[in-house]
Amino acid sequence: MASDLFGKGNEAFINEQYESAIKLYTQALEHEQNRDDIYSNRAQAYLKLERYKEAVEDAIDAINLNQDNVKAHHRKGTGLFHLEDYQSAKEAFRHGLKLDAEDSFNFKMWIRKCEAELDLKKSVESGGQGEIGVSETKTTVADSQPSEPKPVTPEPQIIIPEKPKLKHDWYQTATHVMVNIFYKNCKQENANIEIQDRLLKADLILPNGEPIELKFSPLAHPVNPSASSFKILKSKIEVKLKKMEGLQWKELEGEEELAPAHPASDPMQYPSSSHYTRNWDKLSKEAEKEEKEEKKEGDAALNDLFKQIYSDGTEETKRAMMKSFYESGGTVLSTNWNEIGAKQTEVKPPDGMEYKKWES
Structure with a gap:
């Protein structure tokens, strides 16, 4: 009975019916409570629904039943990371990496992300403030002898403050690109995030009242502004960009594409307000044709x-x-x-x- 329910839960998960999958996994555990794979899979479903606390609890139960469950270590770390417990998340990813010699779950990347967050917590944010001052000079009393010249007082030395900078990083999933701007305790009214098809711009006001702009343009590939979003968290600003195409981005920014001298009037050219054009309908059809004509062999x-x-x-x-x-x-x-x-x-x-x- 447990295996049957577990299989149905996996099927619901594959079909992205995460709530149904959780119910089926729960029913399976009522029949058989010592299955670490059921706890681990339910943890993944909780992650999909951004219910991170429940995901961590299930991952811990799975690990208690089987210390070698690599997926459970990964899901524990992912949940803790989103709960902003970066030290515990790092330890979970390090345990997983010991079991996953080939790092097929990108444990090393997640460890670096945890370290970046921990470094950010330790650093003291100066807000980009500099000092403007006058260098001290000693006035020398002139000697009574007329042959010696009077000392020349140097011009005041002005120290120009360095331009403030904010760190950022990015990573991607199959459907989204995530950009993290590390601005701690940013107020809602001090952040204006603009997202266009190939532009991400953040106009921010620092704690000292100084404005700063972060601009990523052009983005490597188009995104869907209406399906993108951002959140202001305690330690950072998290921007979630929805990919227009299911491509693997090699970098965050790309090269500008110039429009032809006489733009076509094809309504499928996207976007019409840009300085470049692509016929997405044509590209999509060509890709579908190539996929159908491709003759796969072996495992594929x-x-x-x-x-x-x-x-x-x-x-x-x-x-x-x-x-x-x-x-x-x-x-x-x-x-x-x-x-x-x-x-x-x-x-x-x-x-x-x-x-x-x-x-x-």
Whole structure:
């Protein structure tokens, strides 16, 4: 019963039905409370809903049941990071990195992010204030002898304050680009964030009343301003940019693209108010055509086949695939629910190979 509910929970999660997934995982735990994988998967669903406290609690339960659960360490660290407990998050990511030699979960990146936040907490923000003063000079009394010249008093030395700077960093997910501007305890009225399709600009007022502008233009790729947002937190300003395309950004800023001498009147050229144009409709169609014509081989072709079977299959077929895959540690994928639903699926490694659980 627990495995069946767990499989349904995974299916709901894949379909981005996170609330339903949590309910199904909870029901599965009522039947079997010693499954670290169920706690770990429910933690991930909580993360998707930004319920970070519950995510951390589930991740800790999973780790208590299985210290080698790499995903649980990652999800614990992610939840703690969003709760702004950066030291504990760093320790969680360091434990995960010890188990994940290839760093497939980007533990090193998360550790650097935690260290950056901790450094920011330790630093004392001067607000960019400088000092303007006059250098001290000693007035020498002239000697009574007329042959010696009077000492020349040097001109006052003006110390020009350095221009204030604010640190920032950025990272990305499959759908968003996150930009962090490290301005501690910023007031709402002192921040004006402007987001356009290839522009991010922050007009800020520092604690000493001095204005400062951060401008990222042009952005490497277009974003959707209406689906983007920002939050002012205690330690930073967090800007969430929604990608227009599911591309992996190599850098935050790119190069400006100039418009042709006679812009086309095609309504699908986006955006019409920019100094550059791209025919997104044409590019989209070309990409779809290339994807359809591409002949995949090996694992890629096999994965596409499995996706097609899952997509076209009945509910029993989908349950059988999910249950057999998870119970066998990824060594069995069956579509026969009558066979798979009746018992626990055995681990069946390929010929010549031995299945072993990971040990630290």
